[in-house]
Amino acid sequence: MQVLVLLGVFVRHNVRHVSLTEPAVTAGLDLAGAMGAVRITAVEAIPFAVPYRRPARFASGQVDTADNVLVRVHTDAGVVGSAEAQPRPYTYGETQASIVSLVRDVLAPRVVGLDPLAVEQIHARCATIAGNQVARASIDLAAWDAVGRLLGVSCSRLLGGFAPDVPAAHMLSFDEPAAMAEEALAVHAELGVTTFKVKVGREPDVDVAAVRAVREALPAAALYVDANRGWSLPDAQRAGDALVELGVSAIEEPIAVEDHAGRRRLTERWSVPLVGDESAISLDHVERAIDGGEVRAISLKTARTGFTESRRILGLCLGRGVPIHVGSQYEGRLGALASVAFAAAHAETAVRPAEVTNFLDLSGDLLAGLPVVRDGRVAVPAGPGLGADVDEDALHRYREDR
Structure with a gap:
């Protein structure tokens, strides 16, 4: 059965839906030659906005509303793949408007007419555009979702299928230390999560107090911190040293990405890894950060490198012996499902907590129900592709181009 499904990835076909039964898969293979390849016929970029229940605050910015973009890849088989793009203008420079414009006017013409199963070709066509990582990644993710739906297989299974679920990590944004602990x-208590990323990058005393409050509230929890480049080098040295004593397992992006010498000093100073995130926005960036001795671990985000480039980053990190985990851009449910799919697909990422719970901070969503967090873990949905369909009524309510 597994062989038949994987063979379907390499055979061009035009089956509108293939269930996970052997006769159906075989039928799809038989029809391949007669019906020709599936083609991408159109790409949509729909801006939408969902308010947060409370602002997400961290050293590099504040998010009050998820001003995101729904990207849809349409095929002549009637199958539509979807992805969620999350702009981070204070990090990558991309905005909701820039993503919509680039997808509609630049990337769509490059991929229309291609077979969605040709994910490497789709990636290559989009990669000729400099920067714009999130916009390019959204095309990649939507194409993978379409492929999974065409084959009747989850994206996680297509990518590797290592585990049925992943442990979840939850991010705690800026607040008073007591409120962060609460x-x-x-x-x-509600979700069973035992791993927390604590946002830091303020005054060192405040950051240390926040982490100490969370540690005292949950003594057995696994904690790591993310400064989002908010500290100066002296503050990073002072705060980082204290946080290591409190038992944090990693320190993410403590200072400016451009301070290469300072980053190397911190990497050598601390017994826990300095994690690259804003310095790891592409395969090239990851390689330079590792080779420069500036990081000892990587936060991978499918929202900015899709599945295709993320696989390359994972391979590089495995080859260099650098730990890697799946991070978050405070995405909604659809973005979280992409993170879950990739994390669960691979042995290296499936055993590390993935940042996949912060969609719960939104006041609404384009999806209903999935993903589900239970006993601190998030399961890969049973459905094909990313495993969930956009609620059209919710899209109508939140879209901004009506």
């Missing part, structure tokens, strides 16, 4: 307690 949030951690509530998430732990």
